[in-house]
Amino acid sequence: MPLAKLARLAQETPLRVLLINAGEPDALTWAGLFQPLRLAAKILGPERLHVDVRSPDKFAADAQRHWHLVLLVADEAQASLKPANSRVLIERCRAAPFWGGVGAGVLWLADAGVLNGVRTALPWALYAEVDTVADRAVFTPNLFEIDDNRLTCCGGAASIDFALNLVEIIFGAGVQARIKETLCIDRVRGKEERQRVALQARFGALQPKLTEAVTLMEANIEEPLSTDDIANLVGISRRQLERLFKQYLGSLPSRYYLELRLQRARQLLLDTHYSIVQVGLMCGFSSGSHFSTAFGALFGNTPREERQRKLAAPPTSTPHRGLTSD
Numbered sequence: 068m069p070l071a072k073l074a075r076l077a078q079e080t081p082l083r084v085l086l087i088n089a090g091e092p093d094a095l096t097w098a099g100l101f102q103p104l105r106l107a108a109k110i111l112g113p114e115r116l117h118v119d120v121r122s123p124d125k126f127a128a129d130a131q132r133h134w135h136l137v138l139l140v141a142d143e144a145q146a147s148l149k150p151a152n153s154r155v156l157i158e159r160c161r162a163a164p165f166w167g168g169v170g171a172g173v174l175w176l177a178d179a180g181v182l183n184g185v186r187t188a189l190p191w192a193l194y195a196e197v198d199t200v201a202d203r204a205v206f207t208p209n210l211f212e213i214d215d216n217r218l219t220c221c222g223g224a225a226s227i228d229f230a231l232n233l234v235e236i237i238f239g240a241g242v243q244a245r246i247k248e249t250l251c252i253d254r255v256r257g258k259e260e261r262q263r264v265a266l267q268a269r270f271g272a273l274q275p276k277l278t279e280a281v282t283l284m285e286a287n288i289e290e291p292l293s294t295d296d297i298a299n300l301v302g303i304s305r306r307q308l309e310r311l312f313k314q315y316l317g318s319l320p321s322r323y324y325l326e327l328r329l330q331r332a333r334q335l336l337l338d339t340h341y342s343i344v345q346v347g348l349m350c351g352f353s354s355g356s357h358f359s360t361a362f363g364a365l366f367g368n369t370p371r372e373e374r375q376r377k378l379a380a381p382p383t384s385t386p387h388r389g390l391t392s393d
Contacts (some may be wrong), residue, residue: 069213073165074237076135077115082237083245085119085134087126087160089150089172090141098308099142104232106246107234116238122168123150126159137163139172143190143222145273146171149178157181169229170222177201186214191262195209197322208261221262228256240376254337259330259365274331277311284324288331290352294320329365336373343370 076082084104088097101120101261108116119134141148148171150156157179168176173189174196176182182204188211189197189204197206211220211229220229232255235243247255279301283292283346292300296306297320312320332350335341344355347370352358362370 069215070233070236070356073135076281077237080116082116082136083119083134084116085121085126085132085137085163087121087123087137087172088141088155089123089139089148090145090170094142094144094170095224096142096222096226099222099224100138100140100169100220100230102339103227103230103234103246103250104166106249107238107242110242110245111238123152123156126156134163136165138169138218139175140169140222141171141175142242143170146193146196149175149300155177165216165218167218167220169220169226173219173221174201175387176219177204182217182219185217185219186212187217188212188219188221188225188258188262190223207316209258210256210260210262211258225256225262226262227252229258231255232258255334257330257366259326260334261330274311274315276303276308277315280308280311280320282321284320284327288328289322289349289351291328294324326365328352329362332362332370333366333373336370343374346370 073082083223086104087102088101090097101118104116104118108118121129123139124195126292139156139160153175157176160176161181167173170190172195173182173187174193177187177189178201180200180203182201185204187204187206188209189206191208194206208226211218211232220226220298227250231243231246231252234246235255243255245251268368280297283297283300294308295305301308303311308320312318312323316323318326321350328350332346332352335346335349336343339346341349343358345359347355350358352361359371362368366373368376
């Protein structure tokens, strides 16, 4: 796991996290990221976690301080307000062992060419702003991505999920559960969950065959189609379909389809009372062992462990999220 190094480091020394707020302080993207991390720092104390906040100007001028994780944050509405000192800002971000962006910060990093070849979660509303350099990143429709030491999140309400996932990975499920209870959050979405209209926004007009193929996959979870079937239904060859998926989604159709089914299975395990066998069948797995093995390979735990984690979580004061989705 890419963040295992941060988790080990947090056992040995106070973890220093810097959030560069390049947007409005009351924006959902900023608040969704900052508030969970602020609460984590309060729970853990300064001997475990220290969260700093800087403006872009102050960070660019402060060359003496060092942080373990640096995130450049701005709401998507601030995309056109790229900081004047963005080149220096980005180079200083990259000096940290782990770094990345949230919301419009992702676009600025991609524009600078520092996310080339990196799986990147860009807000779907900013796809139209992507230029030739930025397009070398591997944009995914996911809520957030952790690719080696680069972290990106689409922002909005997904910032909350991103921050809470970081807390769990680095400091454990117990700390995350206390923050969820304080913020009245029942379920934390994983990085594999999709932005709702990301594919349509990015590829709908330019790559209608790709969008049509993904739509077919989403509509046929319980009885999966073969790659050849999908290619025939959208009117292209299997080779053309595989080329589209590799170029635009960084994956083969079969792999993308499997992950789509497993994501649906995870959602059912967390949000319903269907048995594990029923969930597997509803997501196209006729074999329980195949379902368990594939689930573990993607998420790092078995379906049973996922269900047990849900049952072990302390109750919250409300059965739904306190904020709407992105």
